Amino acid sequence: MMTAAGMPRMPARTLMALIAAPAGGYTAAELGDRLGVSAAAVSGAVRYLQTLRMVHRMSRAGDRRDRYELAHDVWYGVMTSNAPLYDRLAGFIERIGDEQEDDPDARARAADMAAFFRFMSARMPQLVDEWEAQRAHRPR
Incomplete structure (x- = not known):
């Protein structure tokens, strides 16, 4: 499933x-x-996951080998850390659309995509608040 999502x-x-x-x-x-x-395959995979801040490397005193664990609230962190990017991305996409003076279809695609990212940027804080409220009442 994760590879189908692009990982x-x-x-x-x-x-x-x-x-x-x-x-x-x-x-x-x-x-x-x-x-x-x-080990080389694991090393590359862990490095990739660390760049996404999904995995932490931990050292233990007296142990020469590092250990890896999933970051706490990994999905929450990934989603919320990307929220500010949506608005910036919308601005870049709008500029691309503006440069397509002779192609109304390209301008429309860019406008639609920029509107989507602006929507995500506006909704993300509300979604986070909803998640935190739901999480607080969820049995553990």
């Missing part, structure tokens, strides 16, 4: 493995064993 295959597999990780996460070797892949 590369190995980071998607690694992310799913980390959802089921025990307290303290997994080492790269443990992830490799769990997924049946090389």
